[in-house]
Amino acid sequence: MRYLIIGAGAVGGAIGGRLFESGHDVVLVARGAHAAALREHGLRLHTPEAVLKLPVPVIEGPDAYRPRPDDVLVLAVKTQDSVAALDAWAPVAGGAPLVCAQNGVANERLALRRFPHVYGMCVWLPSQFLRAGEVTAPCAPLTGMLHLGRYPGGADDTARQISADLTASRFLSPVVPDVMRWKYAKLLANLANAVEALSGPPAAPPLTEVVAAAHAEGVAVLDAAGLAYASEEEQARLRGDRMRIQQADGEERVAGSSWQSLRRGTGSIEADYLNGEIVLLGRRFGVPVPVNEALQRLAVESARAGRPPGSLPPAELAARTGVA
Numbered sequence: 001m002r003y004l005i006i007g008a009g010a011v012g013g014a015i016g017g018r019l020f021e022s023g024h025d026v027v028l029v030a031r032g033a034h035a036a037a038l039r040e041h042g043l044r045l046h047t048p049e050a051v052l053k054l055p056v057p058v059i060e061g062p063d064a065y066r067p068r069p070d071d072v073l074v075l076a077v078k079t080q081d082s083v084a085a086l087d088a089w090a091p092v093a094g095g096a097p098l099v100c101a102q103n104g105v106a107n108e109r110l111a112l113r114r115f116p117h118v119y120g121m122c123v124w125l126p127s128q129f130l131r132a133g134e135v136t137a138p139c140a141p142l143t144g145m146l147h148l149g150r151y152p153g154g155a156d157d158t159a160r161q162i163s164a165d166l167t168a169s170r171f172l173s174p175v176v177p178d179v180m181r182w183k184y185a186k187l188l189a190n191l192a193n194a195v196e197a198l199s200g201p202p203a204a205p206p207l208t209e210v211v212a213a214a215h216a217e218g219v220a221v222l223d224a225a226g227l228a229y230a231s232e233e234e235q236a237r238l239r240g241d242r243m244r245i246q247q248a249d250g251e252e253r254v255a256g257s258s259w260q261s262l263r264r265g266t267g268s269i270e271a272d273y274l275n276g277e278i279v280l281l282g283r284r285f286g287v288p289v290p291v292n293e294a295l296q297r298l299a300v301e302s303a304r305a306g307r308p309p310g311s312l313p314p315a316e317l318a319a320r321t322g323v324a
Contacts, residue, residue, distance in 0.1 A: 002071050004072070005074045006029045006074065007075065007081075008038065008076070010260065011076045011127055013045065013135030014137040015101060017135065018137075018169040018171065021045075021052060026056050029060070037132040037134075042054050042056065043056050044135070048138060049140070065092055071096045072097050075098060076101045079107055082111075090114035094115055095117075103186065104273040112152075117158070119158070120179035121146050122146065122148075128255065129260065130264065138254050145172040148175055160175055185230040187278075188219065188222070191214040191274060191278065192214065198298055201253075201255075210321050214295060214321075221287045222281070225284070262303060265306055298312065
């Protein structure tokens with residue numbers, strides 16, 4: 001198989017880099033300064049073992065794509081960018097398997113409108129992309145945990161082959177028939193992303209209380225909607241000691257994807273598809289979700305205004321979410 005990584009940022013760069021390191025055919029899709037740095041210097045993948053310099057081929061878009069019958073597309077852009085990416089790639093690669101390696105639960109449904117063979121991937125992969133050409137993946141001995149399954153359900157030989165390639169590339173990659181159950185569990189964890197982006201790591205009150213309130217609303221909504229999600233015990237048991245963040249003293253903390261969006265000043269953030277997914281379901285099923293409504297609104301406002309991460313004092317965030 002050849003892997004075309006659409007979105008060579010934190011997640012896409014880590015997955016593509018590890019696959020390339022283990023001998024698989026990989027093409028990264030990137031734009032602008034990031035693409036230029038990848039072409040000139042290769043992908044610099046910072047891992048606990050070493051800084052890998054990987055000469056992964058890179059293209060900037062569908063115009064430079066030359067299809068192969070063994071291609072697998074890995075969509076690794078943020079959900080707010082999914083429609084544009086899917087619309088661009090479906091005309092040239094619409095028959096290829098497409099894997100949604102993304103947070104949230106909206107991408108697979110968007111993809112299935114355009115691609116006949118869609119696979120969900122639940123991404124537990126601490127990683128960071130802040131500088132052109134460089135990605136940090138600080139976990140060891142495994143780089144991440146990537147549950148994989150056909151959407152809307154089931155498993156097949158394609159999923160098993162992708163899983164085998166990922167397993168040989170320092171990932172735990174179980175093939176599961178119910179991948180969305182794992183993605184809904186990840187959604188609950190990702191409700192804290194906006195808190196970290198707005199006010200910093202939620203390691204102490206009042207931020208821990210805001211996260212707990214957002215999570216409780218998420219659980220209530222998923223239960224009301226009859227949507228299954230993997231338990232925290234299931235997830236922790238699988239990860240065990242195989243995914244430990246290992247950072248040297250003085251290294252910058254690897255923060256979440258929403259924090260990175262504010263840090264890079266992208267102008268957009270995925271809160272509409274994380275906290276916003278809970279808001280959508282809450283409105284559909286009559287469950288009040290005021291904390292997630294506030295987090296969604298504040299995160300989107302911060303991204304559009306170009307505010308840096310951590311600019312909202314924790315006490316103010318607690319007050320504006322109604323948790324104080």
